[in-house]
Amino acid sequence: MATLLDPRRPPAFCPGCAHERCLHALDRALVQLGLSAGDVVVVSDIGCSGLMDTFFATHAFHGLHGRALTYAAGIKLARPHLHVIVTMGDGGVGIGGAHFLEACRRNLNLSLLILNNFNFGMTGGQFSCTTPPDASTASGFLQGLEKPLDICAVAAAAGAPFVARSTVYQRGLSQLLSDAIAFPGFSVVDIWGPCTGRYAKRNPMRPEDLEEKMAQLPTFRGPIPGNRRPEYGGQYRALSGKKPPMGPTQFCIETDFFPAVDDRREVILAGAAGNRIISAGTLLAHGAVAAGMHVTQKNDHHITVMKGPSVSEIIISPVPVGFTGVECPDAILAVAQEGVLRTEALLGKLLPTARIIAARDLSLPPVSAHTLKVDFSAHGIRRSERALAAVALLARTGDPITVEMLRAAIARTLQGKALEESLNLLARTETISLAP
Amino acid sequence: MGLWFMEGNHAMALGAVHAGCRFFAAYPITPASSLLSSMLQLLPPAGGIVVQAEDEIASIGYCLGASMSGMKVMTATSGPGISLYSENISFAIAGEIPIVIVNVMRQGPSTGAATLGADGDIQFMRWGSSGGLPVIVLAPTDIRDCFALTVHAFNLAERFRCPVFLASNKEIGTTRETVDLNALPKPEVVWRTLHTSGTFLPFAVKEGRDVPEFLPIGGPIPVRQTSSTHGPDGFITNSPREIQAGVERLKRKIESQVESFAFHDFHAVPRARTLLVTYGVTSRAARVALGKLHCTDARPVSLLVLKTLWPVPEQVLLEASRTVDRVLVVEMNLGQYVDEVRRVLCGKRVDFYGRMDGRLITPGEIVEELCRGDSA
Ligand code: SF4
Numbered sequence: 085m086a087t088l089l090d091p092r093r094p095p096a097f098c099p100g101c102a103h104e105r106c107l108h109a110l111d112r113a114l115v116q117l118g119l120s121a122g123d124v125v126v127v128s129d130i131g132c133s134g135l136m137d138t139f140f141a142t143h144a145f146h147g148l149h150g151r152a153l154t155y156a157a158g159i160k161l162a163r164p165h166l167h168v169i170v171t172m173g174d175g176g177v178g179i180g181g182a183h184f185l186e187a188c189r190r191n192l193n194l195s196l197l198i199l200n201n202f203n204f205g206m207t208g209g210q211f212s213c214t215t216p217p218d219a220s221t222a223s224g225f226l227q228g229l230e231k232p233l234d235i236c237a238v239a240a241a242a243g244a245p246f247v248a249r250s251t252v253y254q255r256g257l258s259q260l261l262s263d264a265i266a267f268p269g270f271s272v273v274d275i276w277g278p279c280t281g282r283y284a285k286r287n288p289m290r291p292e293d294l295e296e297k298m299a300q301l302p303t304f305r306g307p308i309p310g311n312r313r314p315e316y317g318g319q320y321r322a323l324s325g326k327k328p329p330m331g332p333t334q335f336c337i338e339t340d341f342f343p344a345v346d347d348r349r350e351v352i353l354a355g356a357a358g359n360r361i362i363s364a365g366t367l368l369a370h371g372a373v374a375a376g377m378h379v380t381q382k383n384d385h386h387i388t389v390m391k392g393p394s395v396s397e398i399i400i401s402p403v404p405v406g407f408t409g410v411e412c413p414d415a416i417l418a419v420a421q422e423g424v425l426r427t428e429a430l431l432g433k434l435l436p437t438a439r440i441i442a443a444r445d446l447s448l449p450p451v452s453a454h455t456l457k458v459d460f461s462a463h464g465i466r467r468s469e470r471a472l473a474a475v476a477l478l479a480r481t482g483d484p485i486t487v488e489m490l491r492a493a494i495a496r497t498l499q500g501k502a503l504e505e506s507l508n509l510l511a512r513t514e515t516i517s518l519a520p
Numbered sequence: 521m522g523l524w525f526m527e528g529n530h531a532m533a534l535g536a537v538h539a540g541c542r543f544f545a546a547y548p549i550t551p552a553s554s555l556l557s558s559m560l561q562l563l564p565p566a567g568g569i570v571v572q573a574e575d576e577i578a579s580i581g582y583c584l585g586a587s588m589s590g591m592k593v594m595t596a597t598s599g600p601g602i603s604l605y606s607e608n609i610s611f612a613i614a615g616e617i618p619i620v621i622v623n624v625m626r627q628g629p630s631t632g633a634a635t636l637g638a639d640g641d642i643q644f645m646r647w648g649s650s651g652g653l654p655v656i657v658l659a660p661t662d663i664r665d666c667f668a669l670t671v672h673a674f675n676l677a678e679r680f681r682c683p684v685f686l687a688s689n690k691e692i693g694t695t696r697e698t699v700d701l702n703a704l705p706k707p708e709v710v711w712r713t714l715h716t717s718g719t720f721l722p723f724a725v726k727e728g729r730d731v732p733e734f735l736p737i738g739g740p741i742p743v744r745q746t747s748s749t750h751g752p753d754g755f756i757t758n759s760p761r762e763i764q765a766g767v768e769r770l771k772r773k774i775e776s777q778v779e780s781f782a783f784h785d786f787h788a789v790p791r792a793r794t795l796l797v798t799y800g801v802t803s804r805a806a807r808v809a810l811g812k813l814h815c816t817d818a819r820p821v822s823l824l825v826l827k828t829l830w831p832v833p834e835q836v837l838l839e840a841s842r843t844v845d846r847v848l849v850v851e852m853n854l855g856q857y858v859d860e861v862r863r864v865l866c867g868k869r870v871d872f873y874g875r876m877d878g879r880l881i882t883p884g885e886i887v888e889e890l891c892r893g894d895s896a
Contacts, residue, residue: 158585163738186574324564
């Protein structure tokens with residue numbers, strides 16, 4: 085008789101163990117589908133169910149507890165034509181809950197067989213996520229405190245398009261498994277059976293006991309019409325083929341200008357979320373790169389994006405930047421109090437030759453640097469425009485970039501409305517006096 | 521003629537694609553998330569696969585499945601994610617599964633400070649998996665290294681069939697920097713050795729070799745992969761002799777070859793009596809510090825920047841420190857790699873300077889530390 089089982093490795097389960105019936109049902113299903121050893125991979129995890137892969141002559145992948153679905157997904161995405169069979173116990177569903185939900189939601193064409201025997205057989209019969217509360221297990225009274233998981237109900241709720249439940253004794257099991265494997269999407273079969281070694285000794289597990297318990301739960305026989313949808317792998321390949329490739333010139337900035345300065349410059353933009361600090365910093369950086377300068381940009385913002393301080397540190401240098409920290413800034417552009425607080429230590433260290441451009445409403449510590457206070461509101465400059473306006477004012481000093489460099493950076497980086505608004509802002513800053 | 525301006529994370533993504541990586545899976549985490557965005561831009565148009573995983577355990581799990589199916593794979597995270605990778609890192613070691621793991625380190629411990637840098641996982645990457653067998657850890661110092669070392673990381677993962685870490689840092693990964701991509705050295709790309717003739721046993725090694733030949737899951741010849749302690753056939757073994765031979769081989773295959781991939785920069789200064797040893801972003805401050813020092817009448821100092829951290833390149837350390845009588849190790853943590861330096865240079869004076877407050881160590885601090893030692 086045709087089989088994909090390895091003749092050199094006969095099953096080694098306890099007598100009467102449900103896993104052995106499952107093993108043969110799976111083998112019959114694979115044979116019925118006409119598959120050969122190279123067409124199939126059996127992916128398993130930990131526990132007695134994790135021995136399943138060792139008895140097959142197919143490809144096999146045995147990994148950590150509850151993670152079988154993750155390995156299987158990697159294999160299936162890499163090898164779309166392979167039939168990927170995942171075997172897990174009820175323990176694997178519990179510990180790998182996130183992966184189980186994700187597999188149901190994702191609908192990659194994997195076939196998941198859950199060898200559900202209501203306990204951790206290999207480790208001594210402790211309760212699992214499917215143990216009935218009235219069972220007797222090695223975990224004392226603990227399982228009585230928890231509600232068992234209806235694997236099929238969860239799978240269906242999470243979006244699995246094929247969900248079925250059976251006992252190992254039901255005659256149609258191998259047909260059911262072959263249907264699940266042939267199904268073009270994620271399929272889950274919750275297969276109930278006894279663990280004779282640990283669980284069945286203390287809990288009724290005859291076929292009729294199992295049938296009786298199963299009858300108390302909703303029936304699942306395969307396709308869930310409401311969850312039917314295109315398979316993930318096929319969808320991924322269809323959509324990814326439509327993405328235009330990134331050219332090698334992405335992020336490349338042509339050298340169009342002569343440098344405005346011939347020495348290292350450190351500039352800090354300090355403000356708050358909403359000032360568009362980082363975008364303005366990037367434009368300053370781009371302006372300098374277009375003059376062939378080496379530049380680093382280090383950003384710091386609050387972890388909640390729309391609140392708190394935002395700081396961008398830009399170093400411009402004729403040679404590759406060594407140390408990327410700013411210790412003695414040549415210019416600080418301060419547009420909100422949060423940024424002033426964040427840069428207070430550096431403000432105190434400024435040299436008299438340094439330049440501060442600050443919004444008029446900010447309170448600054450006493451500094452010896454050249455300070456320009458700007459009434460942004462009086463010039464109709466919004467909070468979101470303040471940082472770029474400050475960069476434009478700095479550019480008007482010609483150090484470390486010029487207005488032409490900034491204008492070119494804006495033209496190269498922005499499009500549409502943003503471009504128009506930024507150029508307009510640049511024009512408006514030209515009327516602001518640079519006299520302190 | 522021009523310069524590229526991008527994050528270190530993006531340069532790593534470019535390095536990965538250059539190295540042949542076509543599978544990337546990750547879970548979003550600051551400061552590694554932009555690697556996920558970069559790979560999403562680069563891989564799908566190149567026929568590659570990007571998966572945003574449900575958690576970090578899954579992201580490395582997807583990679584292990586895809587790597588065993590023959591793809592070059594990479595995942596990226598930060599310290600808290602490395603914690604969750606742990607069980608699968610030991611699997612990659614045991615199952616000899618090539619994988620590149622990017623750790624864009626952030627200040628810790630625990631969830632720590634997501635937007636601040638540190639080098640706090642240097643021992644964790646080496647020892648954070650069960651069984652204690654070696655891994656390879658490479659540490660970039662700047663955007664150029666982000667590209668080149670990523671290619672080397674893939675090459676080493678392929679050559680030794682093992683996990684290779686890229687020990688990046690928020691200060692490297694998310695700092696934007698200029699680089700001339702055209703002028704970058706592009707290391708030659710290596711692929712794992714395939715099994716071509718004779719009976720295939722998934723973990724058998726040929727005479728005189730320490731790394732098994734590879735066949736992919738999904739090819740015509742069935743392949744077994746297992747996290748369980750196995751013999752050459754990939755089935756569980758209980759033979760102490762076979763087990764010991766297996767784990768010794770896993771250790772030997774990497775540690776015996778470290779001199780062939782001991783990436784480092786050694787700036788030997790004549791008559792130096794002090795050697796400064798550092799790695800990662802701190803080495804940039806160290807270079808500037810040495811420049812400052814040369815402008816003074818302070819005693820000369822040599823600098824060793826290590827880019828291969830694990831296995832410890834012992835010969836490099838011994839050679840670089842041969843003529844000095846003091847070594848100063850500077851790290852963005854409270855003292856981790858200094859323990860390795862002390863072990864290797866046993867008997868020599870080895871001082872340490874470091875901080876883990878989220879700020880870069882400055883050139884000034886290093887100069888001060890060098891001078892302090894001189895007067896001691
Ligand atoms: S312990 Fe239970 S699950 Fe394990 S082989 Fe024995 S009967 Fe089967």
